[in-house]
Amino acid sequence: MGSLRLPAAMAVVGMVMIATAGAGAPSWTAEAAWRPPTPQEADSFPHLRHDGLFPLCVGCHQGIESGDAASFYPEPASCDGCHDGQEERRVDWTPAPRPVGLVEFSHPAHIDTVAAAGEEAVVCASCHVAEGGARLEVEPLAPERCLTCHGDDPDTHYTALDCASCHREVAAVPGGDALLATLPTPDDHDVGDDAFLRSHRPRGVSGIARCATCHTQDRCLSCHVSGERRQIQALSPAPDGWSLPPMEARYFVPEGHTDDVFEVTHGRPAPNPADCATCHTSNDCAACHVAPMPASAQALPERPQVRAPGVGLDPRQPASHQTPFFMTAHTVLASAAPDACSTCHTQTYCADCHDAQTAPGYHPAGFALRHASAAGSQSMECSNCHNTAAFCRQCHVEVGFGSVGRLGSGYHDAEPLWLIRHGQGARQGLEQCASCHTQKECLQCHSQTGAFKVSPHGPDFDPVRAQERNPWICSACHIGPIGGQE
Numbered sequence: 001m002g003s004l005r006l007p008a009a010m011a012v013v014g015m016v017m018i019a020t021a022g023a024g025a026p027s028w029t030a031e032a033a034w035r036p037p038t039p040q041e042a043d044s045f046p047h048l049r050h051d052g053l054f055p056l057c058v059g060c061h062q063g064i065e066s067g068d069a070a071s072f073y074p075e076p077a078s079c080d081g082c083h084d085g086q087e088e089r090r091v092d093w094t095p096a097p098r099p100v101g102l103v104e105f106s107h108p109a110h111i112d113t114v115a116a117a118g119e120e121a122v123v124c125a126s127c128h129v130a131e132g133g134a135r136l137e138v139e140p141l142a143p144e145r146c147l148t149c150h151g152d153d154p155d156t157h158y159t160a161l162d163c164a165s166c167h168r169e170v171a172a173v174p175g176g177d178a179l180l181a182t183l184p185t186p187d188d189h190d191v192g193d194d195a196f197l198r199s200h201r202p203r204g205v206s207g208i209a210r211c212a213t214c215h216t217q218d219r220c221l222s223c224h225v226s227g228e229r230r231q232i233q234a235l236s237p238a239p240d241g242w243s244l245p246p247m248e249a250r251y252f253v254p255e256g257h258t259d260d261v262f263e264v265t266h267g268r269p270a271p272n273p274a275d276c277a278t279c280h281t282s283n284d285c286a287a288c289h290v291a292p293m294p295a296s297a298q299a300l301p302e303r304p305q306v307r308a309p310g311v312g313l314d315p316r317q318p319a320s321h322q323t324p325f326f327m328t329a330h331t332v333l334a335s336a337a338p339d340a341c342s343t344c345h346t347q348t349y350c351a352d353c354h355d356a357q358t359a360p361g362y363h364p365a366g367f368a369l370r371h372a373s374a375a376g377s378q379s380m381e382c383s384n385c386h387n388t389a390a391f392c393r394q395c396h397v398e399v400g401f402g403s404v405g406r407l408g409s410g411y412h413d414a415e416p417l418w419l420i421r422h423g424q425g426a427r428q429g430l431e432q433c434a435s436c437h438t439q440k441e442c443l444q445c446h447s448q449t450g451a452f453k454v455s456p457h458g459p460d461f462d463p464v465r466a467q468e469r470n471p472w473i474c475s476a477c478h479i480g481p482i483g484g485q486e
Contacts, residue, residue, distance in 0.1 A: 045093075047136040053082075054136065057124040064124075067108045102179065102213065104168045113149075164209030171216045171236035177243050183214050194252035201231060208234045218307075222247035225301060225308045226277035251279050251311050263318045264340075273299035281310040288315050288344050368395075375432060393436050423456060446477065 047054075054060060060078075063071030073095035083091050114123045127145055128138050146166075147157070170176040189196055202208045208231060217235040221227050238244055256262065273296050285297035292298075303310060320326070320333070334341050363371070375382055386392060412418040426433050445454045456477075457463070467474045 047138040048134055051134070051136045064107045065111055067106065100174055102167045102170060102173060104166060162210065163213040167213045169212040169236055170214055171212070171238060177238065177245075180214065181245055197250060197252045207231075211235060216242075216244070218244055219247060221307045223249045223251065223308050224278055225281055225306050225310050226274065228274060228277070249309050260319055264320070267294055267296070267343075270294070270296050272296075276300060279311050280313075281306065284311055284313040287313045290342075290344060290346055396436055423458075426456075443477065 058065055060074045061072055062074075063069060076093050076095070079091055079093055082088050110127070111123055114126055125133075125135055127141055129135065130137065130139055133139075150166075170180060173179060189200075202211050211231075212235055215235060216238040217227065217232055218238045220232045220235065224232060227233065257266075259265075276296070277300050280300060281303045282293070282297055282300040283303045285293055285300065289297055321330075323329075367374075382392070412422070442456075445452045446456050447453065455461075463474070
C-alpha cells in the first residue's frame with residue numbers, strides 16, 4: 001500500500017502508558033492540544049518487559065472494552081505492588097491523557113468488529129503491535145493502520161469519503177487552530193481557478209459535516225458578506241482565543257452578471273438582498289447609486305459591519321454611455337427615462353455642463369449666430385436648459401428681433417408672406433413660436449369670439465374627434481360648444 005502523507009496531528013494514539021522517573025514526566029494536561037507522543041515517550045513504558053505479568057491487555061486497561069475513559073489506564077498506585085523500593089525501585093508514573101484530535105475513535109466498536117472477524121485472541125495487537133511483532137511490543141498507532149481495514153485509497157482519502165464517519169468537527173478539538181495549519185488541502189479544493197468557488201456549496205447534512213472537519217464558520221465569513229445562509233449557520237464558530245490562519249477573500253463573476261444589459265436590468269425586478277449579500281456590501285451599490293439608494297441596496301450591510309471585504313466595485317459608465325456620440329444624443333435617453341439618470345446622477349452633475357453660468361463652453365464658439373438651425377430642427381432640446389419664454393425672448397428683443405404685435409416688425413421680416421404661411425411652422429414646432437409669442441397674440445386672428453376668426457385647423461379637420469382625444473387642447477382657444485355640440 002502506498003504511503004499516506006497524513007499530518008501527525010491526525011494520528012490515533014493507541015493504548016500507551018508513560019512511565020518516567022520524577023522530573024522526566026511530560027507536562028501534558030487534558031486541556032492542552034493533543035499531540036502524538038514522541039518515540040521516547042511512547043517507549044517509556046516497557047510493555048514487552050512486563051509480558052509475563054500481563055496475560056491480557058484489559059488487565060490494566062479495563063475501560064477499553066466498555067468505553068469508560070476513567071478506567072482506560074490503571075491507577076498509578078497499582079505499580080507499588082512490585083515497585084515497592086525493595087524488590088523493585090520505586091517509579092513515578094502518570095497515565096497519558098486521553099488523546100483529543102480530529103479522529104472520532106471508539107474502542108468498543110472496533111473491538112466488536114475485530115472480534116467478529118475471528119481475531120479475538122489478538123484484538124488489541126491487531127492494531128497496536130506491528131505485523132510480526134511480539135504480543136506486547138506496543139507502538140503508537142500509525143494512520144496507515146486504519147486504512148488497512150477501512151480499505152481507503154490513500155490518494156483519495158480526503159475526497160472520496162464522508163469525513164464525519166471518522167472525524168469530529170475541528171471546532172470541538174482543543175487547540176484546533178494550531179491543528180488547522182497542519183492539515184493538507186484536498187485535491188478537489190484547488191482554488192487556482194473559479195471552478196471550486198462556483199461549486200463549493202455543501203450539499204445536505206453530509207456535506208456540512210465534511211466541511212466542519214477542517215473549517216469553522218469564520219472561514220466562510222472571510223468571503224461571504226452575510227453569514228445568514230443555512231450552510232454557514234450549520235458550522236460552529238471558532239472558540240474564543242483561536243488564532244486562525246489568514247484567508248484571502250476571492251470572488252468570481254456569476255454567469256448572469258456578464259450580460260451586456262445586466263448593469264441596466266439588475267435592479268428589475270428588485271433583487272433579493274440575501275442573494276446579493278453573498279458578495280456585496282452596500283458600499284458596492286454606492287459606487288454608482290446616489291442617495292437615496294434603492295431599498296434592496298439599503299438592506300445590505302455596510303463594509304465596517306462585516307468581516308468580509310466584499311467585491312469592492314469601482315464606479316464605471318454603463319455600456320450605453322460608451323458610444324462615440326453619447327454626449328450629443330443623451331438628451332433623448334434623459335427625456336425618455338429621467339428616473340434612470342437620477343439613479344447615478346444628481347441635478348448638479350447636469351448643471352456642470354448645462355448651466356450657462358458655470359459652463360459657458362457647452363456650445364461651440366459662434367453658436368449663437370447659427371443656433372436657429374439647431375433650434376428649428378430640434379436636434380437639441382433647448383428647453384432642457386433654457387426658459388424659452390424668457391431667455392430666448394430677452395436675447396431676441398435685445399438684437400431687435402422681438403415681435404411687436406401681429407403686424408409690427410420682428411424676427412420674421414426676412415420671410416416674405418410669413419404671416420400667411422406661418423401655420424405650417426407653428427404646427428411643426430409650436431415651442432419655437434412660444435420663445436417670442438404669447439397666446440393672446442395668436443388669438444388676435446384665430447379667436448372664435450372676435451377678430452378675424454381665422455381657423456387654425458387644416459382641411460377636413462374633425463373637431464369632435466379631436467375633442468374626444470384631448471379636450472384640454474381645445475379649451476386653450478374655445479370656450480363654448482365645438483362642432484355644434486351642446
